[in-house]
Amino acid sequence: MHIAVTGNIGAGKTTLARKLSEHYKWEVLYEAVDGNPYLADFYEDMSRWAFNLQIFFLNSRFAQAQKIRSMHYQTVIQDRTIYEDAFIFAKNLAESGNMEPRDYENYLMLYKTITNTVQAPDIIIYLKADLPKLRRQIQKRGREFEQNISDEYLLNLNKHYEDFAHQYLDGTLLTIEVDELDFEANPEDFQYIVSRVNEVLGYR
Numbered sequence: 391m392h393i394a395v396t397g398n399i400g401a402g403k404t405t406l407a408r409k410l411s412e413h414y415k416w417e418v419l420y421e422a423v424d425g426n427p428y429l430a431d432f433y434e435d436m437s438r439w440a441f442n443l444q445i446f447f448l449n450s451r452f453a454q455a456q457k458i459r460s461m462h463y464q465t466v467i468q469d470r471t472i473y474e475d476a477f478i479f480a481k482n483l484a485e486s487g488n489m490e491p492r493d494y495e496n497y498l499m500l501y502k503t504i505t506n507t508v509q510a511p512d513i514i515i516y517l518k519a520d521l522p523k524l525r526r527q528i529q530k531r532g533r534e535f536e537q538n539i540s541d542e543y544l545l546n547l548n549k550h551y552e553d554f555a556h557q558y559l560d561g562t563l564l565t566i567e568v569d570e571l572d573f574e575a576n577p578e579d580f581q582y583i584v585s586r587v588n589e590v591l592g593y594r
Contacts, residue, residue, distance in 0.1 A: 394468040397517030400527035407469040416465045422450040430535040436488040455508045478550040510560035
């Protein structure tokens with residue numbers, strides 16, 4: 391089974407993927423943030439590095455999809471999906487003028503070619519968080535290059551995430567509102583999420 395955790399920057403995807411992998415003894419695949427050669431430059435100059443960054447993430451996500459495909463008899467939980475790259479991040483960059491139309495069209499052609507060979511996750515867990523929660527989490531984890539992300543950028547991403555969640559039809563999507571949860575520090579909050587995941591999995 392392939393399970394993915396999705397949500398905006400700072401929503402808690404990596405933490406939840408780790409905790410669920412430990413709880414259920416699933417394999418976990420994390421997003422390529424550490425060692426990403428474009429991410430810090432991107433936040434300094436989005437229009438210059440948008441296309442490069444999106445191609446890097448697309449390639450990384452495709453490599454993960456191939457790895458998941460080869461793990462036939464294991465359940466894998468993935469931190470972020472290939473769909474978010476196109477329908478949320480690249481789309482937002484194009485609409486905001488930070489990615490040229492020809493680059494966006496080129497990106498989408500490559501994305502469509504790749505996703506023709508990719509199987510959708512069985513379950514997507516969407517962590518829904520409002521701006522104050524995202525800000526607190528971004529500040530807490532302390533990545534220097536993320537501290538200057540604008541409110542407008544995060545709010546636009548939230549809008550695209552909501553659109554994606556309402557339109558997603560390729561598998562089961564479980565929405566969990568996390569504004570009032572601290573599933574990293576509070577065992578009761580984590581058990582609440584486990585109970586929601588168990589319902590989707592059909593566990594009692």
